[in-house]
Amino acid sequence: xxxxxxxxxxxxxxxxxxxxxxxxxxxxxxxxxxxxxxxxxxxxxxxxxxxxxxxxxxxxxxxxxxxxxxxxxxxxxxxxxxxxxxxxxxxxxxxxxxxxxxxxxxxxxxxxxxxxxxxxxxxxxxxxxxxxxxxxxxxxxxxxxxxxxxxxxxxxxxxxxxxxxxxxxxxxxxxxxxxxxxxxxxxxxxxxxxxxxxxxxxxxxxxxxxxxxxxxxxxxxxxxxxxxxxxxxxxxxxxxxxxxxxxxxxxxxxxxx
Amino acid sequence: xxxxxxxxxxxxxxxxxxxxxxxxxxxxxxxxxxxxxxxxxxxxxxxxxxxxxxxxxxxxxxxxxxxxxxxxxxxxxxxxxxxxxxxxxxxxxxxxxxxxxxxxxxxxxxxxxxxxxxxxxxxxxxxxxxxxxxxxxxxxxxxxxxxxxxxxxxxxxxxxxxxxxxxxxxxxxxxxxxxxxxxxxxxxxxxxxxxxxxxxxxxxxxxxxxxxxxxxxxxxxxxxxxxxxxxxxxxxxxxxxxxxxxxxxxxxxxxxxxxxxxxxxxxxxxxxxxxxxxxxxxxxxxxxxxxxxxxxxxxxx
Numbered sequence: 001x002x003x004x005x006x007x008x009x010x011x012x013x014x015x016x017x018x019x020x021x022x023x024x025x026x027x028x029x030x031x032x033x034x035x036x037x038x039x040x041x042x043x044x045x046x047x048x049x050x051x052x053x054x055x056x057x058x059x060x061x062x063x064x065x066x067x068x069x070x071x072x073x074x075x076x077x078x079x080x081x082x083x084x085x086x087x088x089x090x091x092x093x094x095x096x097x098x099x100x101x102x103x104x105x106x107x108x109x110x111x112x113x114x115x116x117x118x119x120x121x122x123x124x125x126x127x128x129x130x131x132x133x134x135x136x137x138x139x140x141x142x143x144x145x146x147x148x149x150x151x152x153x154x155x156x157x158x159x160x161x162x163x164x165x166x167x168x169x170x171x172x173x174x175x176x177x178x179x180x181x182x183x184x185x186x187x188x189x190x191x192x193x194x195x196x197x198x199x200x201x202x203x204x205x206x207x208x209x210x211x212x213x214x215x216x217x218x219x220x221x222x223x224x225x226x227x228x229x230x231x232x233x234x235x236x237x238x239x240x241x242x243x244x245x246x247x248x249x250x251x252x253x254x255x256x257x
Numbered sequence: 258x259x260x261x262x263x264x265x266x267x268x269x270x271x272x273x274x275x276x277x278x279x280x281x282x283x284x285x286x287x288x289x290x291x292x293x294x295x296x297x298x299x300x301x302x303x304x305x306x307x308x309x310x311x312x313x314x315x316x317x318x319x320x321x322x323x324x325x326x327x328x329x330x331x332x333x334x335x336x337x338x339x340x341x342x343x344x345x346x347x348x349x350x351x352x353x354x355x356x357x358x359x360x361x362x363x364x365x366x367x368x369x370x371x372x373x374x375x376x377x378x379x380x381x382x383x384x385x386x387x388x389x390x391x392x393x394x395x396x397x398x399x400x401x402x403x404x405x406x407x408x409x410x411x412x413x414x415x416x417x418x419x420x421x422x423x424x425x426x427x428x429x430x431x432x433x434x435x436x437x438x439x440x441x442x443x444x445x446x447x448x449x450x451x452x453x454x455x456x457x458x459x460x461x462x463x464x465x466x467x468x469x470x471x472x473x474x475x476x477x478x479x480x481x482x483x484x485x486x487x488x489x490x491x492x493x494x495x496x497x498x499x500x501x502x503x504x505x506x507x508x509x510x511x512x513x514x515x516x517x518x519x520x521x522x523x524x525x526x527x528x529x530x531x532x533x534x535x536x537x538x539x540x541x542x543x544x545x546x547x548x549x550x551x552x553x554x555x556x557x558x
Contacts, residue, residue, distance in 0.1 A: 002289070002527065002528070040525060045320075045473055048472060048473075048525065049316075049318050049524060050525060217314045217316045217317070218316070219325065220279070220285070220524040221524070222285045222286070222527070223285045224286060225279055225316075225524060226310065226315070226327050228315075228316075229313045229327075229330070230313070238309070240313075
């Protein structure tokens, strides 16, 4: 599960947002949408822990996979310094991914900010399915991979918090309007917690299958250390499950936001 | 070359043990390497009843280390025996059960139950900094360590290891208290109580505010404590704290440890345990040690 990925392509998509295409061992062949790779960004003690980054796309025939990440600290900054041809130490694919739709179903994905990336992989792997994508960004400059999402979906709606592009406001607004008239078979969401919570509530109320992709600070990334705990319903009480191993994708009904 | 060690009746094929709390019950890492290759596994800290653990976030990265505040999330001792021992017993490696309690009675009850179970040793956790009751309360005074160790000794039929906290004024007094009360071995150090703050949100990073520091950052403190404790007691010492490779492990052996535990480094390098065992072999070859036990205390001071 431990592989060195060679960087084939590196591209800055927006301020602090980077795309990487990596050639690697068994990751492309085994990866499913919703899974992540755990990357050692710095050498030795610098940015000590690995950084979990979700998989944007896997191409087994080329033996490559893509990731997009945002520079949020020391680790991701170091990762952005690795040049084409360089290698990156990856463990993966890790975690439990999305439940893929059945042929003929109608699905809907709702992503916010850097939470949109695993949803592209899901859209591209969902075949003979009617797909609608709702993507929310803070502002126009942060909109990335618009063409890829357009190509992978039948209908796409974009919103920006400041109204600089698309619908003005949070993406949950057009989504809830859509849900008043449409009834998708499955809804998938990844992004800020308030967004996922709102999406989950709408779907649960309407009895629509909904999966959410959760995030938390991780330690080992493989389920041994129990630090990336997520509060889930357990009988009439709660329990903690591991985002890295039991998730990151969970059924929305399970999560206590 | 002989890598085996015998600690208080516990026979390890090599001196490498997975440290409690970093290795679960072995299942996850068994996907990376053959668990037969390590001397032992100290399992995730167990309590009498299942424990949910603390609110997240439970981890903060700090220079050359991490803070954690898991808070002993575990399924309880009965579920461990039922669900995890059969899996662990598929491997030829020692099972050390790390136990933590709120009261002396809790520790005794667990020791009784585990004495009848198919495990190899009991490690008394009197040093977890992340739970409010018990545990470190016992481990922060010599009197507390004496009370819990003596009481458990009476009912414990397995080799008894006491895991010591570095969050004390004089760790040698804690080690002596454990030895005088019947411990077969001491292991040290547990994590050092620490804290990290997000200056932008002006909040502690950890949900539990404070947490235990581990990783390379703590290594010199741990080596020093292992050195002091091994001079102060006659029982064997298991050393740990920031070990990331064979060089680090040998430092602990030279300081007086008979075996070492490795934990945090496995989050970054899941093969660290086997690589360390291999590296110790190379060190022995280079320096002419026939038996790994000859390195223990071979410090020229």
